[in-house]
Every structure is written in structure tokens, then in C-alpha cells.
Amino acid sequence: xxxxxxxxxxxKSHIVVLVCLVLLTILTVTITSVHLGPFNTAAALLIAxxxxxxxxxxFMHLKFDEKIYRFMVTLVLAIYAVVIIITxxxxxxx
Amino acid sequence: MEQNQVVHADHFDPVASxxxxxxxxxxxxxxxxxxxxxxxxxxxxxxxxxxxxxEELSVTIGFINTVILxxxxxxxxMSISAMQLGNKKLTLIxxxxxxxLAFAFLVNKYFEWGAKFHHDIYxxxxxxxxxxxxxxxxFGLYFFMTGMHAIHIxxxxxxxxxxxxxxxxxxxxxxxxxxxxxxxxxxxxxxxIWIFLFPLFYLIH
Numbered sequence: 001x002x003x004x005x006x007x008x009x010x011x012k013s014h015i016v017v018l019v020c021l022v023l024l025t026i027l028t029v030t031i032t033s034v035h036l037g038p039f040n041t042a043a044a045l046l047i048a049x050x051x052x053x054x055x056x057x058x059f060m061h062l063k064f065d066e067k068i069y070r071f072m073v074t075l076v077l078a079i080y081a082v083v084i085i086i087t088x089x090x091x092x093x094x
Numbered sequence: 095m096e097q098n099q100v101v102h103a104d105h106f107d108p109v110a111s112x113x114x115x116x117x118x119x120x121x122x123x124x125x126x127x128x129x130x131x132x133x134x135x136x137x138x139x140x141x142x143x144x145x146x147x148x149e150e151l152s153v154t155i156g157f158i159n160t161v162i163l164x165x166x167x168x169x170x171x172m173s174i175s176a177m178q179l180g181n182k183k184l185t186l187i188x189x190x191x192x193x194x195l196a197f198a199f200l201v202n203k204y205f206e207w208g209a210k211f212h213h214d215i216y217x218x219x220x221x222x223x224x225x226x227x228x229x230x231x232x233f234g235l236y237f238f239m240t241g242m243h244a245i246h247i248x249x250x251x252x253x254x255x256x257x258x259x260x261x262x263x264x265x266x267x268x269x270x271x272x273x274x275x276x277x278x279x280x281x282x283x284x285x286x287i288w289i290f291l292f293p294l295f296y297l298i299h
Contacts, residue, residue: 006139014171017168020165025157029153032293033153040297044298045293048292055285059273059278059282060279065112066110069113072116076120080127083127084131084286088134091135
């Protein structure tokens, strides 16, 4: 067993992250209440992705942990993105 | 005679156990990821009905539940920090708050689904069958995906309760808190899924 020094996030940093996430949620509700057509969907998904990135990096500790986890998560998300792209190529150009 | 008694070292590898947790999380991402693809394909094929059916869902309840889940994610993260700093009492308090927030989420969900049922909108209802195909698909996905998510919340509550008692009796402690970290990862996953469910079902019109 290797003794590695774990990074300890401060309580304050958790609160800052939560405030950011709630602000982004309020932003997404505000933006989608205005009717912008397809931009609503794009904006909502973009903000959701930003929130997901914040949760992954800070709450799920990817930013501070060993790099192996970040590598694995990136790989899986890349595979998932490829599946989405292939599916939509299929439906758009069928 | 030689002494050939082997003393087993405690097999404990926090890095490996976390990799195992992440591998499990990947299977969950693929499960919900597949459902998100189904959702977007049906939405692409039935844009108008999805638009109308989406208006049925209350943004307020969705927003409150989002804030509840985000806060509960923070309290779990705080309980891990408290554990690393050796503050057992705060760890337990934060875990308890997380579990209470999870129940608050489920109560909200109960009222939300209850209102739908009251309006004859539930899987297999005669009213749903009278709707167009797109509406049926959207409500089917709504019940399946939020229902699946609620099941994950319930599993998460059970997991966090187990961790709570293991911390209290000391088998999860400052030198060995992988279980708490992995339970936390699971809870953040539940939050992560909701981050995408909320805009897709409540916001996009």
C-alpha cells in the first residue's frame, strides 16, 4: 500500500462550487424561458455540459486525483461522443 | 520444523478500489447515455409533439429538485473533506444532511408523479394511448428515465446509510475511507445524470 498524500478540498471551495452550479442552473432556466428556437436546446445542453464538467472536476475530484481516472473518463466520454455522432449521421442522411 | 505460517497483509489499495468504482460508473453512463440517445432521436423525429408535451412539466419543481441534488452533492463532498481532516462528527452530520436531502428529492418526485397520475398520465393509461405517438414516446421516456433515476437515488440512500453506520462504528475511518469516497462518487453520478435530465425534460420547449 502506498502512502499518497490526498488532496483535501477546503469547505469553502465546496461552497464556491455549489454557488457556481446554482448560478448556472438559474442561467439555464432564464435562457430557456426566452424562445430562441434551436438555440434554446444548444444553450441548455452547453450549460448542462459545463455543470457536468464542474461536478466531475471538483466534486468527483478528477482535478486533484491521479491522472489515470481523468484519462479513463475522457476516453469513455470520447467513445460516447462518437456513438452520438454516428447515430445522428445515420438519422440525418438516411 | 520451519515456521511456515503466513501472515496475510491487509489487502487494501485505495487507487485500485477507486478505479473499480469508476469502471462501474462507466456502465451507468452507458446505460443513461443510451437513453439520452433514444430521447434525442425521438425528439428529432417528433419535434412538435415533444414541444407540446414538455410544457406539461413544472419548471419550478424541476428547479427545486436540481438545487436539492446539487446541495446534496456538496454535502457529500464536504463529508469526505471532513473525514480527511479527521472530523468524524462533521462527516456524520454531512452524510445525514445528504440523506435528508435525498428524501426531500423523492418527496418532490412523489408529488410531481402524483399530479401526473391525477391527470391520467401514467404508463399504460387510456389517456396516454389517446395521444399522438410523439406524446406517448415523450411521456414514456419521462417516466422511464426519471423513474430509473429515482431508483438510483434510493440505492444511493441505502449505500450512504451503510457508510454512515460504518463510519460510526469506526470501520471506515480517516486512514481508510475508500468506501466513503466511492459512495460519494456514486452520489455525484446521480447528480450528474439529473443535470442532463432537468434541461431535457423541463426546460427545452
